[in-house]
Amino acid sequence: xNTKSLYQEVILDHNRKPRNYGKLEHPSHHAVGHNPxxxxxxxxxxxxxxxxxxxxxxxxxxxxxxxxxxxMMTAAVKGKSPTDAEILINExxxxxTGKLDLNNPNHLGRLTVFSGIRDxxxxxKCAILPWHTLHAALNAVSSVSTESDNDPMHAAPGSG
Amino acid sequence: xxxxxxxxxxEADTTINVEKIRTDFPILKLNVGDKPLIYLDNAASCQMPQxxxxxxxxxxxxxxANINRAVHYLSEVATMEYEKARHRVQQFxxxxxxxxxxFTSGTTDSINLVMQGxxxxxxxxxxxxxxxxxxxxxxxxxxxxxxxxxxxxxxxVPINDAGELDIEAYEKLFNDRTKFVGLIHVSNALGTINPxxxxxxxxxxxxxxxxxxxxxxxxxxxxxxQDLDCDFYVFSAHKLCGPTGIGMLYGKSSLLESMEPFxxxxxxxxxxxxxKTTYAAIPHKFEAGTPPIAAxxxxxxxxxxxxxxxxxxxxxxxxxxxxxxxxxxxxxxxxRIIGTAAHKTAVLSFVLDGIHPHDxxxxxxxxxxxxxxxxxxAQPVMERFKVPATSRASFAFYNTxxxxxxxxxxxxNVQKIFL
Numbered sequence: 311x312n313t314k315s316l317y318q319e320v321i322l323d324h325n326r327k328p329r330n331y332g333k334l335e336h337p338s339h340h341a342v343g344h345n346p347x348x349x350x351x352x353x354x355x356x357x358x359x360x361x362x363x364x365x366x367x368x369x370x371x372x373x374x375x376x377x378x379x380x381x382m383m384t385a386a387v388k389g390k391s392p393t394d395a396e397i398l399i400n401e402x403x404x405x406x407t408g409k410l411d412l413n414n415p416n417h418l419g420r421l422t423v424f425s426g427i428r429d430x431x432x433x434x435k436c437a438i439l440p441w442h443t444l445h446a447a448l449n450a451v452s453s454v455s456t457e458s459d460n461d462p463m464h465a466a467p468g469s470g
Numbered sequence: 471x472x473x474x475x476x477x478x479x480x481e482a483d484t485t486i487n488v489e490k491i492r493t494d495f496p497i498l499k500l501n502v503g504d505k506p507l508i509y510l511d512n513a514a515s516c517q518m519p520q521x522x523x524x525x526x527x528x529x530x531x532x533x534x535a536n537i538n539r540a541v542h543y544l545s546e547v548a549t550m551e552y553e554k555a556r557h558r559v560q561q562f563x564x565x566x567x568x569x570x571x572x573f574t575s576g577t578t579d580s581i582n583l584v585m586q587g588x589x590x591x592x593x594x595x596x597x598x599x600x601x602x603x604x605x606x607x608x609x610x611x612x613x614x615x616x617x618x619x620x621x622x623x624x625x626x627v628p629i630n631d632a633g634e635l636d637i638e639a640y641e642k643l644f645n646d647r648t649k650f651v652g653l654i655h656v657s658n659a660l661g662t663i664n665p666x667x668x669x670x671x672x673x674x675x676x677x678x679x680x681x682x683x684x685x686x687x688x689x690x691x692x693x694x695x696q697d698l699d700c701d702f703y704v705f706s707a708h709k710l711c712g713p714t715g716i717g718m719l720y721g722k723s724s725l726l727e728s729m730e731p732f733x734x735x736x737x738x739x740x741x742x743x744x745x746k747t748t749y750a751a752i753p754h755k756f757e758a759g760t761p762p763i764a765a766x767x768x769x770x771x772x773x774x775x776x777x778x779x780x781x782x783x784x785x786x787x788x789x790x791x792x793x794x795x796x797x798x799x800x801x802x803x804x805x806r807i808i809g810t811a812a813h814k815t816a817v818l819s820f821v822l823d824g825i826h827p828h829d830x831x832x833x834x835x836x837x838x839x840x841x842x843x844x845x846x847x848a849q850p851v852m853e854r855f856k857v858p859a860t861s862r863a864s865f866a867f868y869n870t871x872x873x874x875x876x877x878x879x880x881x882x883n884v885q886k887i888f889l
Contacts (some may be wrong), residue, residue, distance in 0.1 A: 317832075
């Protein structure tokens with residue numbers, strides 16, 4: 311694939327003007343995601359009421375792929391139930407690791423702009439980190455690392 | 471295995487014939503997508519010339535057997551070629567004797583051997599080990615493991631804003647408890663060439679042995695371990711046009727003899743009974759089991775190749791590339807060089823305002839340009855400069871000024887995409 315297609319306008323736009331960027335005063339759910347390989351750090355906070363994600367915000371330091379993925383993720387899960395968010399998390403992870411057949415029905419919508427990431431194994435973690443962190447927040451795990459033993463994404467081991 | 475034309479060129483003048491040299495490296499003809507490969511990740515691993523590839527094939531097709539064992543023809547040939555390779559390494563670093571050269575799997579393995587064999591025997595609770603901010607993780611983690619086991623203390627030499635060691639601070643760290651110094655010769659992340667000779671002399675005034683991590687020095691300059699008077703010197707073959715999986719440890723013979731073996735097994739013993747095993751003399755004491763024989767021989771061939779080009783010629787040419795690249799990137803608004811030491815090898819570590827290094831690396835890759843992005847296994851350096859990561863272009867003697875131009879065009883393209 312042409313990797314430049316990964317840096318499409320929609321991704322560059324979310325990187326320049328990330329949606330739901332910031333902090334929540336008193337979140338009901340919260341987690342920090344960390345990728346020690348590139349120093350990326352992402353803080354995700356949610357307000358869940360009546361089984362619905364009312365508010366979601368993120369902030370942190372990361373590459374464009376990670377920031378755009380976080381921005382689009384927050385827009386996608388806002389207003390959804392945690393169960394529906396988990397379905398999206400699962401589908402996004404399957405897509406990023408090349409296990410999802412995009413010809414089959416899915417809920418990803420515009421998030422499929424990230425499908426090209428499967429051809430760039432070293433960047434898969436960048437796109438997945440926000441989802442990984444959201445999963446942790448929904449399951450009341452306060453911090454996750456792409457390199458820890460309990461890495462739910464089971465991504466490839468990194469460099470030294 | 472020496473390329474005669476290259477050898478003649480290098481003797482005739484101080485420059486090198488880079489177009490001729492490039493024809494020795496088949497991989498440099500590769501395309502990445504529809505773009506010619508521009509390989510600027512030489513500090514991570516250097517490419518292999520046909521002469522070394524041919525040597526590996528020659529060994530494997532006509533000389534292979536296990537070494538140091540049988541009396542048959544091939545075993546004798548293989549043993550002789552393996553020991554010839556050791557001799558080439560000995561000459562390359564100007565060690566006193568061949569037995570001061572231990573083959574290891576690489577720099578990391580060499581450092582771990584010294585930590586296990588010397589450190590665990592001689593370093594005790596309360597002792598201090600001096601390291602520097604510039605160290606690669608491979609010269610930090612083994613000593614931390616030792617410090618934890620023994621209750622020893624790690625002291626760290628700071629660096630200035632240019633990425634140079636604070637020598638005054640280094641000298642102040644010495645006291646009665648100082649028992650070891652681990653020092654990187656050339657920083658992999660920044661390219662800083664450290665004044666190791668005077669630092670070794672200072673440590674010796676305090677009776678402290680010094681290990682020099684030469685992984686980034688040996689490929690780019692002539693190294694003379696007797697002139698440096700270092701106690702240990704380590705590097706890997708794959709960073710100097712050789713195979714992966716092989717490297718060397720130089721140690722002063724008296725120190726190597728005083729050390730415990732790191733691994734037990736065949737080939738490292740004089741005699742074995744269940745009551746008592748007597749170890750072989752150095753270097754075999756430290757080479758348990760069947761070594762990577764072909765890789766060691768390829769290591770020797772890589773040294774032959776580099777010497778045919780000429781280490782001084784390589785250093786001079788790479789410095790020219792560094793100056794050209796440094797001037798070029800200074801003309802790019804929003805680009806900042808990390809590591810501006812007065813003495814550097816051809817490493818250009820840089821950051822671009824508002825653009826993460828991983829995005830830079832991915833987009834440069836689309837132009838066929840291979841750079842390393844990340845913390846370069848030197849997180850303390852990144853922390854010192856308050857950056858999570860950098861992009862690093864590291865040059866070899868087969869790179870050209872037009873490749874530097876392509877890198878600069880690539881960087882401008884990245885900036886345009888992120889505008």
